[in-house]
Amino acid sequence: MSAARFAPSALDALGDVADGATVMIGGFGPAGQPTDLVEALLEQGASDLVVVSNNAGNGDDPLARLIQRGRVAKMVCSFPRQVDSWHFDSAYRSGAVELELVPQGNLAERIRAAGAGIGAFYTPTGFGTPLAEGKEHRRIDGVDHVLEYPIHADVALVRADRADGVGNLVYRKTARNFGPIMTAAARRAVVQVREVVPTGTLDPEAVVTPGIYVDAVVEIAGNATIAMKESA
Amino acid sequence: MSAARFAPSALDALGDVADGATVMIGGFGPAGQPTDLVEALLEQGASDLVVVSNNAGNGDDPLARLIQRGRVAKMVCSFPRQVDSWHFDSAYRSGAVELELVPQGNLAERIRAAGAGIGAFYTPTGFGTPLAEGKEHRRIDGVDHVLEYPIHADVALVRADRADGVGNLVYRKTARNFGPIMTAAARRAVVQVREVVPTGTLDPEAVVTPGIYVDAVVEIAGNATIAMKESA
Amino acid sequence: MTTTETAARRAPLTKAQIAARVADEIPDGSYVNLGIGLPTLVADHLATGRGITLHTENGMLGMGPSPEPDDVDPDLVNAGKIPVTELPGASYFHQADSFAMMRGGHIDVCVLGAFQVSATGDLANWSTGAPDAVPAVGGAMDLAIGARRTVVMMNLLTKDGRPKLVERCTLPLTGVGCVSRIYTELAIIDVGPDGAHVVELFGTTHAELEKMLGLTLGPTLGRTR
């Protein structure tokens, strides 16, 4: 990827997303949700999307509204059902959205494989279960494995904590989750950060996502709770 | 792995290594060589070893002497030939040591696969070359791939910079190289560090190898140059 | 053990007692993952001096208890999306690294809930099989087969009285042959290639239990770990 571009707004950072695009959305529950970028995707208008994300929206959050408005053709995720996943539940039951349910570790490893140039891999997870039905399998060293393929994306939407001038990222606590692997798996990685800091101020030993994986960054002052804790 | 054990000497940290064991040795050139642990392995006496390491010893360093003394039955590595790899070169030419030459990225990914519970993976690296001869291959999305299997080890010898009381590790610069993947791939990971620091003083965001992968730690005050630079 | 305690053992265990027993049998120094639901109770019974480290599959080792309301941090949650805290010696990692840790056999003990467990250790805990249900699996399949030792904590019977330890699971499987031991209110039972064997009984007899479950159970093997 070429050097990171800094954008004045989430919509600018997002850029063009084509109808039918595969979009990865980071986050696990509330932690690491790139809320402003998904809000921008709502505004941008692309439809017939394939969305790869661990969950399928909560309440009326931007991903839930994307589903509600019929913009998502297919969800690839591990845990769509939540106490407040009304919009997904309804779209799924009516057949408006297709679901590819993937065990969370296979989801993560398939995303990692896409970024790492691995063509396919054998995993023991899921063997003998309905989620491996119809998949190639093989016994290796006495353990049954299923063959799984990478999940590539056109664009990844990720939230990190800080970025420097070349797009190096650090995250905060369990908000790291899918960010590092999704930025690597997508042709274009768009990141919202709480703060952009000068190049040279992030410890090179502690960079989690090197700037090579990052295409666009937008600074969103964000959550007051977090900002407060950081300065405490 | 159970909680890390702190040892008073490299030999104590090493513990028992059986004849015929597979031993991973970290390091890339001078950076990250667990010199004191390999020295302890020399002293400990195990023979008929399979050694997995990027290189095959320089000059009269401990790995070179291990080879010289006929203790290594097989090397699994990517770049044995060095200007001063006399002992390996001589043992290889005389047939005293077997060589499995592996492209560096496949070596790294095979070690990673062992630690990550991946049964096998398809990689494009090496396809159509002598190093893929006789290996299973498959065309995926128009690209030819070779099937590669994990490399497990009985013990890994690794050098890190600092460890805390639960065995969390941080490394220094390019000395990180094989440490994180080898500690995960071996049944027993033995680590020499420059300094043991109190638990709670390493930034949880910057831990590179979580203590779960570490079985024994020995503090070796080590290289004066490095110590000096750290305090500068 | 005092006589009073021995007598108490003859009654079915409460949930807290089951959790305490699971906690008691986890070796000191272990890395442990506690599944969503009942297994989270185990955390309350793990004494701090035992060197047991909790893993949460969303990317953390060294997870601590729930925070005070004022200290809730939206960036710090467990696999159930519940706010948690960070203990000294904690570390964070991304999803691929977290599941590599599980799949690679680095977690010593995983405690899961279940809808059904078979006598040979098959687990069904992610789907009720209801045709109109929205499915969700999360990390269940990875946890089931990844840990060195997977145990189940559950009630032995469903709310309508059907056994959850069965000859063969009828619900969609989570993993094949992955469970070693089940902890229930009436019995601790080992499962595996040799079938189900009673480890200890609480307020029931071997014969009553076999009748209740419709299963032949191997002899009591004594309290082993």
Added chain:
Amino acid sequence: MTTTETAARRAPLTKAQIAARVADEIPDGSYVNLGIGLPTLVADHLATGRGITLHTENGMLGMGPSPEPDDVDPDLVNAGKIPVTELPGASYFHQADSFAMMRGGHIDVCVLGAFQVSATGDLANWSTGAPDAVPAVGGAMDLAIGARRTVVMMNLLTKDGRPKLVERCTLPLTGVGCVSRIYTELAIIDVGPDGAHVVELFGTTHAELEKMLGLTLGPTLGRTR
């Protein structure tokens, strides 16, 4: 370009001139890996303002030039085990992550040396095929096939005058169809599925070059990137 420069172009390029030309054709903002040997010369010609970041496969982005003797750090070396320095914005990662970065197509340009390149872009650069040689491959095979664009910098002829651009490699391969362009003292030549096409000549003619190589070369396509 002045007349003097144009005339100079008619002479074979020096190594420094080849390196400068390679550097000139790397797009601004690229992530670049320079192979051991000749390609390391390219670094001297990459102006700092161009936003080009150097990757070294032993686990670093943002590699800087060799340090002053007093600043040598044994923990900071490049893929050739030569001491280097760290530039602002650098980052470190382990071997699996470093090669994932390469294999995953994230490095924009990789410049390699070669023993032979075929007209269809096959590369041989790791083994002379000598029966008594101690083999070593390092990251060559990963670099060859991993970058978005792999180019080769080499002399067009061996020391004893044999062509290194060939119809078909006779030495053990590093990668199949992976090279896009070769930069040599006499010519810049594109290689690939459509065979070899001259891009630019230095001190030779199309006919002379074809004769020297024993190859039919496609027409000069002009200076493209």
